[in-house]
Amino acid sequence: MSARPHTLRRPTTYAVTVLALVTSVALTACSGAAEASNAAAPSAAAAAPVVNTSPDQKRITATKDEAAAALLPQAIRVRGTITAANAGAGGGTPPLVFTADDDKTVIGVEVDLAHLFADKLGLKVETPATSWENVFLGIDSGRYDVALTNVTVTEERKEKYDFATYRKDDLAFEAPKGGTWRVTGRKDIAGKTIAVGSGTNQEKILLDWNEANVKDGLAPAEVKYFQSQTDYYLALASRRIDAYFGPNPSVAYHVSTAGQTEAIGHFSGAGDSLQGLIAVLTKKGSGLAKPYAAAINSAIADGSYAKVLARWNLSSEAVTTSEVNPPGLPKTS
Missing domain, CATH: 3.40.190.10 (Periplasmic binding protein-like II)
Known part of the structure; x- marks a missing residue:
């Protein structure tokens, strides 16, 4: 759903995607920590839940009501x-x-x-x-x-x-796995570098939070934008951003298939006043x-x-x- 209009200026960052990096991310499921050892990666990947993406779905069934x-x-x-x-x-x-x-x-x-x-x-x-x-x-x-x-x-x-x-209808913050930072409200984003999709509800929420934080004397989050989902995850893996703020289903899917990141906060897609x-x-x-x-x-x-x-x-x-x-x-x- 399109975000409501806003007037705050958006800084823009565009990632350059290198084919070798994209291939590596696809194979290693986006390592969430730059300093992680090679030995630790297999165990983290093994811990990720398995998602069945084959044509044979073996769906959950139910009896007629x-x-x-x-x-x-x-x-x-x-x-x-x-x-x-x-x-x-x-x-x-x-x-x-x-x-x-x-x-x-x-x-x-x-x-x-x-x-x-x-x-x-x-x-x-x-x-x-x-x-x-x-x-x-x-x-x-x-x-x-x-x-x-x-x-x-x-x-x-x-x-x-x-x-x-x-x-x-939920949104989620996704960050490298194993950290202590959690987002429970707007003050928790102060001073962080966060990527978000342009023109989305989550962007509107993030910029509104920034505006309120500045009024309260807190440091604003640095908001960054990329051209594709792959670019967001490359930035997250290399620690160029602290978190990605996106639709919860997409975040949940990446968390479950990559095994190197985690959701650190969930919020209604309708904002603070209503559960979407x-x-x-x-x-x-x-x-x-x-x-x-x-x-x-x-x-x-x-x-x-x-x-x-x-x-x-x-x-x-x-x-x-x-x-x-x-x-x-x-x-x-």
Whole structure:
């Protein structure tokens, strides 16, 4: 989601990516400490959780919840299938929606959850990958019944769509593993060098924190920008930055696959005033939000939902209950 406008000046740093370095990072999973010994690296890598990126996903399954299924519109019940779109075209974004090792099979936590919730509703599900803008166009036209693709609930979107929440919309600070620095609030970033994506919600939060810290007499964080995710991680590995502030799913995936970094603070993508929420997107008045909320709550109750999130290292984003059309991010002028 685009960040709200701001007027603070952004310093810009662009990393030069050397092919040999990129290859090394891919093979060693971004060593998080420049001074780490060669002997320590294998044990750290071995400790990282294994993420299955093969086409054979062995997904978590669930049994049908008759009460949830009974809430479905009759046309969907008779049809017995549902289409759950995701924005996975062009390779996608791990661990949300992306292509497996065969470069064609679409996998990820959003795909797993689409299958899990369909199980609960007693439906077969199709999960076509499309572009972000075509997700909304497809819902509008009726081409897709629902979408599970990291869509945040906003007040503006609620005017046109109905939502059933299933994950927190969180951001995270990622830093080299083994340090003592933790970010619990804005004062903890004072004097640090932090990379962030330009034009994002996390950039807006970081710059707002800087402004407030300066007013309190604290040193501002040095904010840096890079051209690609690879560049962020090269800077983190070489200690040119103290942390990267990005979407929690991306941070969690890198932490779990690299094994050399850790998340040192989590914050709502909506800022300090509201917990942002990710939800199943449905066309307004389609009658699908309530059955999906019931299916999600059933999956929460039987533990299958927690297993899916744990599989992708996203347990911190679990919700305790699914809500239909809760308060969303406010409109911005």
